[in-house]
Amino acid sequence: MSDKTEHPPVPEAFAALGVRPSILRALAEAKFVTPSEIQALLIPRALAGVDILGQARTGTGKTAAFTIPILQRAEKGLSTQAIILVPTRELAVQVDTEIKRLAEFTPIRCVAVYGGQKIAAQMKFLKHHPEILVGTPGRVIDLLDRRIINFENIRFVVLDEVDRMLDIGFRDDIRNILSRVKGVSERQERHEGEDAQKSEEGSTKPAASAVGPSGHQTMFVSATLSDEIERLARRYMREPVEKLIAPGADEKPTVENVEQYYFSVQPWDKYRLLKMLLLRENPDLAIVFTRTKRGAEKVAKRLHADGIECREIHGNLAQNKRERVMKNFRGGKFDVLIATDLASRGIDVADISHIINYDLPEDPEAYVHRIGRTARMGAKGKAYSFVSKDQGDLLTKVEGLINMIIPPATVEGFEASPPPSDWTEQKPGELPQGPPKPIVNRFERAYGTLPAGATGATGTQAPIPLPPRTIGSKIPINRRHKRRR
Ligand code: ADP
Numbered sequence: 001m002s003d004k005t006e007h008p009p010v011p012e013a014f015a016a017l018g019v020r021p022s023i024l025r026a027l028a029e030a031k032f033v034t035p036s037e038i039q040a041l042l043i044p045r046a047l048a049g050v051d052i053l054g055q056a057r058t059g060t061g062k063t064a065a066f067t068i069p070i071l072q073r074a075e076k077g078l079s080t081q082a083i084i085l086v087p088t089r090e091l092a093v094q095v096d097t098e099i100k101r102l103a104e105f106t107p108i109r110c111v112a113v114y115g116g117q118k119i120a121a122q123m124k125f126l127k128h129h130p131e132i133l134v135g136t137p138g139r140v141i142d143l144l145d146r147r148i149i150n151f152e153n154i155r156f157v158v159l160d161e162v163d164r165m166l167d168i169g170f171r172d173d174i175r176n177i178l179s180r181v182k183g184v185s186e187r188q189e190r191h192e193g194e195d196a197q198k199s200e201e202g203s204t205k206p207a208a209s210a211v212g213p214s215g216h217q218t219m220f221v222s223a224t225l226s227d228e229i230e231r232l233a234r235r236y237m238r239e240p241v242e243k244l245i246a247p248g249a250d251e252k253p254t255v256e257n258v259e260q261y262y263f264s265v266q267p268w269d270k271y272r273l274l275k276m277l278l279l280r281e282n283p284d285l286a287i288v289f290t291r292t293k294r295g296a297e298k299v300a301k302r303l304h305a306d307g308i309e310c311r312e313i314h315g316n317l318a319q320n321k322r323e324r325v326m327k328n329f330r331g332g333k334f335d336v337l338i339a340t341d342l343a344s345r346g347i348d349v350a351d352i353s354h355i356i357n358y359d360l361p362e363d364p365e366a367y368v369h370r371i372g373r374t375a376r377m378g379a380k381g382k383a384y385s386f387v388s389k390d391q392g393d394l395l396t397k398v399e400g401l402i403n404m405i406i407p408p409a410t411v412e413g414f415e416a417s418p419p420p421s422d423w424t425e426q427k428p429g430e431l432p433q434g435p436p437k438p439i440v441n442r443f444e445r446a447y448g449t450l451p452a453g454a455t456g457a458t459g460t461q462a463p464i465p466l467p468p469r470t471i472g473s474k475i476p477i478n479r480r481h482k483r484r485r
């Protein structure tokens with residue numbers, strides 16, 4: 001079948017959606033033959049210019065779904081026409097790479113801006129007035145404040161992983177950024193805090209009229225979308241918003257291609273179990289998720305000492321190191337990545353065979369995002385979760401969310417041991433009473449930096465109820481990590 005033509009065949013199914021030849025050529029080079037369900041739904045509607053709330057399972061090509069219409073409708077030479085906000089630096093790099101690939105045969109240019117890198121370097125690229133910006137909220141605010149970028153020409157606003165972006169850790173930043181886009185009014189935003197408290201009186205004026213005529217198109221996408229987040233999201237959108245849901249996405253998250261198991265294990269036995277499990281499974285590529293940066297450091301250090309090659313990624317690492325780690329992981333230079341939830345969302349690395357939840361995430365939805373790193377685009381994968389005695393409720397919540405019973409597993413030769421003599425276990429009753437730490441601390445622990453303005457449930461804004469995420473353990477979050485020391 002040696003084809004003498006220089007280019008691979010045009011993906012007709014994308015052409016049928018109305019995609020232009022210059023983009024079809026890039027799709028052909030990327031070997032995208034058939035549009036995924038979300039792409040088939042979203043591309044034609046986005047080309048029609050409506051505001052879109054898109055939901056599809058992780059790994060089903062949401063990036064290309066919002067990128068293709070932007071590339072097709074963007075005007076050459078008009079700087080910062082599209083702003084795409086993502087929650088992590090790693091995701092900014094990844095989304096930028098995908099956009100550049102799809103834009104290769106168009107005149108449209110994209111630049112990624114994110115923290116941890118010298119702003120001067122990014123400013124150099126911005127001098128060329130790219131049409132598309134991909135960035136993390138903190139850096140985008142910084143660039144706006146310094147008047148290095150502005151939103152005068154904005155035509156497209158995208159929030160990738162919108163549920164995370166409107167979650168409490170980022171909510172203020174997003175409000176700040178979107179308030180600078182023409183047509184998103186102050187009034188609408190002031191009601192937002194009330195809305196989060198399910199207050200009905202704020203709705204005397206519908207959100208749509210507060211937005212007014214706006215010259216931009218809004219696309220928000222995610223794999224998971226709660227009712228609360230959807231309500232918040234709609235406040236930034238122009239009615240009628242089209243909610244496009246790929247089949248299966250709105251049901252309980254399906255993770256059927258992932259073989260899932262849990263181990264009942266005491267905290268002091270976790271490391272020993274991890275080591276035995278890694279030796280038994282000998283994964284092609286694995287991510288071991290820990291709850292804290294410190295946890296990731298400790299596990300990585302011990303595995304190294306035991307001769308198991310691995311790297312770590314978390315918010316304590318310098319940005320260039322983070323990027324190198326991701327690059328080498330993608331390139332298969334090492335097999336085991338120890339990560340905080342920094343790497344749980346959106347990260348697309350082919351052929352991850354194993355996810356190990358060394359620590360269960362506090363948020364059941366994070367479980368879905370984590371295990372979504374494996375079994376991408378129809379592949380298979382395995383996920384193992386370490387569950388300690390006090391985390392039964394948390395496991396049950398995960399099972400409720402995914403609508404599956406996760407069976408227990410064992411590793412041959414692994415025996416539970418009594419707690420070591422220096423182990424200090426605190427009983428819930430002995431803990432000092434007091435208000436729980438604001439939720440942002442969890443964010444900070446996993447992501448390293450607190451986004452500017454993320455104040456959590458403190459005085460200045462209307463208190464926003466914490467999501468019921470901490471129910472599994474009776475021990476306040478701020479004390480839990482101490483138990484593992
Ligand atoms: P999501 O954001 O839904 O989790 P991504 O946009 O990260 O998914 O895409 C997952 C992977 O699938 C990426 O490597 C992407 O290049 C690839 N991909 C996207 N669309 C297609 C397609 N139509 N055909 C083949 N591969 C695709």
Ligand code: MG
Nearest residue numbers: 062063160346
């Ligand atoms: Mg994505």
